[in-house]
């Protein structure tokens with residue numbers, strides 16, 4: 334396989350940067366999806382509570398600045414481009430710019446650690462559509478492997494988790510319950526990918542390094558129509574139940590399913606989950622996501638280097654081993670209904 338690359342492409346979700354962006358952004362997110370309009374308007378309110386600005390674009394700018402420094406200091410010397418699925422800079426515009434700059438082949442870093450239709454195949458489809466829109470001469474993009482079990486991701490997550498645990502009074506710290514949280518997806522979508530398996534694996538890898546805390550994997554940000562089954566338990570239901578049982582005083586949320594403190598973290602965890610905690614008498618701390626943690630930035634460089642070198646040394650912790658470099662044809666299929 335040809336492993337000569339002339340650029341890095343950061344591929345992400347995108348988010349609104351002002352009140353007028355919110356509805357057109359949400360319409361982009363939900364085009365062709367089975368999500369009721371009432372849900373969309375409810376989520377629009379979450380964004381408006383933060384002035385219509387999602388932190389995600391700023392966080393991606395910070396990630397790119399950190400990665401630029403990392404590559405300038407250590408190589409490889411490659412320019413970094415950035416394109417989103419749902420909001421500016423959109424992938425089509427970015428690929429047009431890359432073509433203009435003479436870029437032929439880029440390595441893609443997707444801001445999703447775990448395999449799902451949303452985090453893997455849909456981004457590959459977005460790139461393909463952008464390539465078709467740009468036409469002849471559009472750059473090729475090869476995706477870097479999923480990094481849920483890469484030592485860099487696990488170590489950075491662990492560091493963030495320890496910071497959050499330090500907020501719990503020392504005499505109660507060891508008993509604190511850890512909740513690993515990830516975006517819920519429809520059960521049908523989950524049937525087409527290894528999302529749950531990878532999440533359980535990463536949660537296990539972090540928890541066994543943290544100590545002897547009780548821990549659970551929970552889900553947040555459920556969308557879709559009410560009758561459609563999604564991954565559970567929901568984090569707010571789970572905290573409510575812990576409160577009713579009356580044995581847990583402190584919960585530390587580790588949002589392992591996300592790589593930056595974007596709106597799903599600020600609203601669904603810091604606003605909603607903390608509110609539920611205070612209603613049922615549980616103290617809730619929230620670990621930061623990896624963001625621009627230096628070990629996470631180094632991991633991105635390592636993934637780039639390993640791919641260019643074509644080396645067999647592809648670090649991964651735990652039993653699942655390193656994820657594939659090239660997605661097989663049935664990777665992260667868009668399953669919309671489970672046949673019973």
Ligand SMILES: CC1=C(CCC(=O)O)c2cc3nc(cc4[nH]c(cc5[nH]c(cc1n2)c(C)c5CCC(=O)O)c(CCC(=O)O)c4C)C(CCC(=O)O)=C3C
Pocket residue numbers: 346347348349359362363366367368372373376387388389444445446449451452516517518519554555556557590591595596597
């Ligand atoms: C697996 C997964 C990730 C993690 C992997 C990855 O990072 O890709 C993720 C990330 C994100 N999700 C985000 C925002 C939203 N997700 C929505 C809706 C949905 N997400 C889904 C799944 C995921 N989403 C699904 C199955 C839907 C239903 C519609 C559909 O089938 O696609 C909606 C619509 C409103 C709603 O119903 O909630 C919004 C606004 C933001 C940006 C936050 C910001 O602006 O700061 C980010 C990073």
Ligand SMILES: [Fe+2]
Pocket residue numbers: 516
């Ligand atoms: Fe989402």
